[in-house]
Amino acid sequence: MAEKIMKSEEEWKKQLSPEQYVVTRKAGTEPAFTGKYWKTKEPGTYACVCCGQPLFSSDTKFDSGTGWPSFFKPIDRTAIAEETDNAYGMVRIEARCAQCNAHLGHVFPDGPAPTGLRYCMNSAALDLKQDETSKK
Secondary structure, rough: OOOOOOOHHHHHHHHOOOOHHHHHHHHHOOOOOOOOOOOOOOEEEEEEOOOEEEEHHHHHOOOOOOOOOOOOOOOOOOHHHEEEEOOOHOOEEEEEEEOOOOOEEEEEEEOOOOOEEEEEEOOHHHEEEEEHOOOO
């Protein structure tokens, strides 16, 4: 695995938009049906907006009906760190970028086959790198 990326809060604030900062560094959540990728169908790789680590392929993206981009598996299982999140009186699994600790979203056990998982991500935490063939 790549070396962990550590930056000060001021460095993150300079690099990220205000929304990206709140979502990724303060574990915020964008409102449903408002993020730029919730209904995107463009082919490519979704990377961490903070460090650029590849996280999800568009081939694993599906419409969960929740209003957030959802994927049934990451590109590499080690790219996502999972932590128990007890906020708001619920027990959920929080998904974070394993390289820079950015909050990405949550993982739920109600996704499609073959994994049965739904990685429910915030668009503000992602950067879609379109495949070269789709840019033509």
